[in-house]
Amino acid sequence: MNDSGFRSLGLIEALLSTLAEEGYSSPTPIQETTIPSLLAGRDVLGVAQTGTGKTAAFALPILQRLAASPARPEPRAARVLIVAPTRELAAQIDESFATYGRRLRATRACVFGGVGKSPQIKALSRGVDVLTATPGRLLDLHGEGYIRLDRVETVVLDEADRMLDMGFIHDVRKIVALLPKRRQTLLFSATMPRDISVLASSILDNPVRVAVEPEKLTVDKVDQRILHVRKENKKDLLAHLLREADVRRAVVFTRTKHGANRLSAALGAEGISSEAIHANKSQNARIRALDGFKRGEIRVLVATDLAARGIDVDGITHVFNYELPNEPETYVHRIGRTARAGASGSALSFCDSEERPLLRQIERLLGRTVPVEADHPYVSASVAESTPAPEGRRNVMPSRTMRSRNFRSSSSDRGLDNRNPWKPRQPMR
Numbered sequence: 001m002n003d004s005g006f007r008s009l010g011l012i013e014a015l016l017s018t019l020a021e022e023g024y025s026s027p028t029p030i031q032e033t034t035i036p037s038l039l040a041g042r043d044v045l046g047v048a049q050t051g052t053g054k055t056a057a058f059a060l061p062i063l064q065r066l067a068a069s070p071a072r073p074e075p076r077a078a079r080v081l082i083v084a085p086t087r088e089l090a091a092q093i094d095e096s097f098a099t100y101g102r103r104l105r106a107t108r109a110c111v112f113g114g115v116g117k118s119p120q121i122k123a124l125s126r127g128v129d130v131l132t133a134t135p136g137r138l139l140d141l142h143g144e145g146y147i148r149l150d151r152v153e154t155v156v157l158d159e160a161d162r163m164l165d166m167g168f169i170h171d172v173r174k175i176v177a178l179l180p181k182r183r184q185t186l187l188f189s190a191t192m193p194r195d196i197s198v199l200a201s202s203i204l205d206n207p208v209r210v211a212v213e214p215e216k217l218t219v220d221k222v223d224q225r226i227l228h229v230r231k232e233n234k235k236d237l238l239a240h241l242l243r244e245a246d247v248r249r250a251v252v253f254t255r256t257k258h259g260a261n262r263l264s265a266a267l268g269a270e271g272i273s274s275e276a277i278h279a280n281k282s283q284n285a286r287i288r289a290l291d292g293f294k295r296g297e298i299r300v301l302v303a304t305d306l307a308a309r310g311i312d313v314d315g316i317t318h319v320f321n322y323e324l325p326n327e328p329e330t331y332v333h334r335i336g337r338t339a340r341a342g343a344s345g346s347a348l349s350f351c352d353s354e355e356r357p358l359l360r361q362i363e364r365l366l367g368r369t370v371p372v373e374a375d376h377p378y379v380s381a382s383v384a385e386s387t388p389a390p391e392g393r394r395n396v397m398p399s400r401t402m403r404s405r406n407f408r409s410s411s412s413d414r415g416l417d418n419r420n421p422w423k424p425r426q427p428m429r
Contacts, residue, residue, distance in 0.1 A: 009035045012064055014103040019060075022099065028053035033210045035061050038186070043207040045200050046188040052212045055096045058082075058156055058186055063101045065154070066129050073107065073127030077151040082132040083175060085162040087112040088286060092312050093158065094132045106130055111147075113137045114282060121146045135163065135171035142178065149178040160189040160196045169195060176203050191329050221339035222319075223346045225373035226359065231352040233378040234322060235263065239270045240377065241320070241348065242300060249293070250318040251311060251337050252302045255325070263322060264302045274300035277311075305330055311337055321349035324358040328365040348373070353380070 005026035006019055027035070030046060031053050037044055038061035048054045062080055073079055084090040094110035101108075109123040112134040124131070124147050131147070141147045155176075157163070163172055185207075187200050200207070229237050242250065254260045257278040264276040275289040275298050292298040294313050303311065305325065316338045325331050331349075338345025349370070351359050363369050 010039055011035065011060060012067065014067070015060055015064060015100065018100055018103055024056075028057070028212075030054055030210055030212050031057040031060075033208065034058065037208040037210075038062065038184070039064060041184060043184060043204045044186045044210060045204055045207040046186070046210040046212075047192055048188060048190065048210065048212040054158075054188055055093055056100065058188075059093070059096050059100050062130070062154055062156075063097065063104055063106055066106050067104050070105070073129055074148075074151055075127050076124055076146060077127045077148050078109075078124075078129070078131035079151065080130045080154045080156075081149065081152045081175075081179075082130070082156040082158060083135060083138065083163075083172065084132060084158045085134065085166055085168060087114060087134060088290065088311070089159065090132045090134050091287070094130075097130050097132070108132070111137050111141060113140075115284070117141070117146075135168045135175060139171055139174060149175070150180055152179050152183060154184040154186070155179055156186040156188070158188050160187055160199065161191045161193060164193065164195055169199070172199070190333060221345065222335050223344070224335065224370045225346070225348050226370045227348055227350050227373050227376055228380040229350050229352060229376075229378045230380055231354070234350050234352070235266050237350065237376060237378040238263075238320060238322060239267060239272060242267070242272050246317065248299070248317045249296070249313070249315050250300050250320060251316055251334075252300060252320040252322050253325070253334050254302060254304060255323045257304055259323070260302045260304055267300065267302070272300060273298065274302055276302045278304040305334070313337075314343070317345060319345070319347045321347065324349060324351060324355045324362070326358065328358075328362045331362045332365070 006016055006024065009027060009032065011019075029052075030048050034044055034046060034057040038058060044058075046054065046057070066079065071079070082090075082093055084093055090110055090112050094108055097106070097108055106129040107127075108130045109120065109128045110132045111120040111124070113136050117137075117140075120137075120141065124141070138147070142149060157172060160172070163169060185204050187196075187204060187207075189196050189200075192200075227237065238252065241247065252263065252274075254263055257280045260276040260278050264274045267274045275292065277286055277289050281289070289298065289301065290311070290313075293301050293311075301311070302322075319335050319338045321331065321334060325334065335345075335347035338347060349359075359370070
């Protein structure tokens with residue numbers, strides 16, 4: 001592999017060899033700007049979501065700087081601190097450091113809530129080069145005297161907007177107050193609300209600004225469709241679509257934790273194996289679900305938005321927005337779970353009559369109308385009558401000929417009444 005792109009950024013041979021083995025051929029835009037700046041010791045303010053190569057953008061130069069100035073960490077101290085909003089994202093970042101740094105000797109620890117403290121305390125006792133942590137558990141361990149933050153040389157605040165949404169902004173300010181005044185600081189956020197902008201200006205010193213526009217990346221890569229459907233028919237429509245052969249690995253988004261549980265159970269009753277992942281699940285259950293999803297043992301993951309921040313899995317062919325999000329930016333983040341690493345992907349969004357204002361907000365953010373897919377057996381009659389059909393297609397219930405061509409599964413597989421194949425069964429409860 002030609003690694004000249006990464007070589008030109010000034011990375012050392014140990015990292016270049018690892019990148020070659022991992023199949024990285026050229027740096028992403030955020031890596032091209034961020035890596036040289038961090039190697040030069042600059043602070044960085046990055047506006048970017050996951051899927052843009054952000055983790056490698058800060059992990060690679062951090063590892064190189066640690067290798068250039070080796071020092072034994074003091075007991076209960078860390079040289080580098082990465083703060084992440086969720087357990088899944090923290091574990092993912094820690095795994096990335098392990099992968100990129102396998103030819104180096106940097107020590108690591110990852111701490112988060114939902115599991116016992118004893119192994120984490122033991123890992124911290126001798127000190128570590130890189131500590132990845134969620135805010136709550138980090139402050140707990142600091143308050144109990146198990147970790148000190150006065151020796152941190154570099155701090156990364158990742159997905160700062162999500163920490164704001166989760167109510168962690170005050171914890172983040174407490175953490176920053178415990179850090180040395182002289183340090184390198186990195187702040188990454190998918191969006192830049194006022195509170196995050198104020199935080200950035202207060203903790204960053206003349207930062208290099210890096211911005212990657214997620215809307216453009218997502219629109220270019222993901223085949224997006226809107227499916228208008230009555231709320232009571234959503235479960236049956238989802239079950240019908242999940243039986244399509246091209247749905248090899250899918251994430252289904254719901255707004256609430258209880259909704260994720262109910263939907264996963266309803267799919268199971270239809271013979272479709274799935275797992276729900278959300279903040280109320282134990283850490284071990286979430287890890288098992290994600291591992292099974294990565295290995296292909298679980299084909300469908302039903303997730304809430306907070307839990308989805310840790311889903312960084314290649315090969316996701318479909319994202320289903322079972323419920324449209326309240327914030328249009330969240331839609332962009334959701335569909336960014338697919339079409340990763342140069343692959344293609346599809347995002348199918350269900351929209352009932354109450355969600356149409358949310359759809360209009362999403363389309364305003366994207367700057368275009370999302371195409372309507374009307375060729376499904378649960379199309380809302382009101383939409384079929386009022387929505388213009390794509391060129392050459394009728395935006396009504398498809399004909400028997402079209403249905404036999406597009407939906408090849410049996411009537412029982414489709415979730416339709418056997419006596420009248422084009423009359424939906426009673427919705428799943």
